[in-house]
Amino acid sequence: MLITQKNQYALRAVYELARHRGRGLLKSADIAHAQAIPRRFVEVILSQLTRSGYVTSKRGQGGGYALVPPPDGLTVADILHSMNGSRRPFHCIACVSRCRCDFDDGCAFSPMWARIGQAIDDIYRETTLLDLMENETDLASPEAESAGGQGAAREDMSR
Amino acid sequence: MLITQKNQYALRAVYELARHRGRGLLKSADIAHAQAIPRRFVEVILSQLTRSGYVTSKRGQGGGYALVPPPDGLTVADILHSMNGSRRPFHCIACVSRCRCDFDDGCAFSPMWARIGQAIDDIYRETTLLDLMENETDLASPEAESAGGQGAAREDMSR
């Protein structure tokens, strides 16, 4: 698998918050419903995101969650990193989960794994929440056909 | 995880066969030993590879396995596809293993997943066994420092 279900839920949840930004708080139940995520599970995920600082929360009646940074200042990479601790979405790259590469440095494959890891990370890093929202806009209006420039690399990463 | 342990073993086993090409048959036990793969497990993998046609086998004394295509005519993609049936290493891309995307076509994320899938597949397709063997050569002779051109895309894919 390329990415865990949980991480995907996290992306969807943040995406839902991004769409709702500026219109008050969003309850976990609503997020769960909108993005087809199990209710109790989305709470686990959201509280994890809250701890990262990208999301704020408020308890009690009228409470809920909100996205902190503007959608164009938040990347997919940011979210995935915050979900997976300091280790990247694919730590060793070559050696899968229980990383224990018997040929680590000298492995003939490691340049390839490195290239792949880099390629994935580049895409994660250059994809902002705003980009994703624009995808949806494109989907809604099916007349725009020029799909050539989809998600072109942007230079001004603020980090 | 990016790739299963089994698929990695398959790559390593084929790599070992590539290194030995032209020098007769290689026993499964030797492959297992050289690449630190459990003995019985490498047999499972090799017989799967044999069925794909990239590897031939011969039983009995003096038997073993050999790689059929020349190392420069066999890509990582070929091997992975033969291991994973017709479906690609990451079928749905977005939806992980038990693919069941609730938002399939209209998903705001699908362009990103497609880009990532494409990027990975490109690398798998352009990396031949010969490329991997040359990596090892580079590792063995540490004076060559120009790492810039590593794995440059090659045009003449014979497919």
Added chain:
DNA sequence: CCTTTCTTGACTATGAGAGTCGGGAATTGT
């Protein structure tokens, strides 16, 4: 205080992946 809603940690379940095992079928040598 009563309802709502987030918070937390512990808990259980599931399934893909990893690896094993026993016995059988070629092939070769003596």
Added chain:
DNA sequence: ACAATTCCCGACTCTCATAGTCAAGAAAGG
């Protein structure tokens, strides 16, 4: 023939990360 070797095959077990649940509690507001 017989024995040694080596691949072949299907069924089997085991483990562990992931997925998802649950119960009780703490803030917030009315």
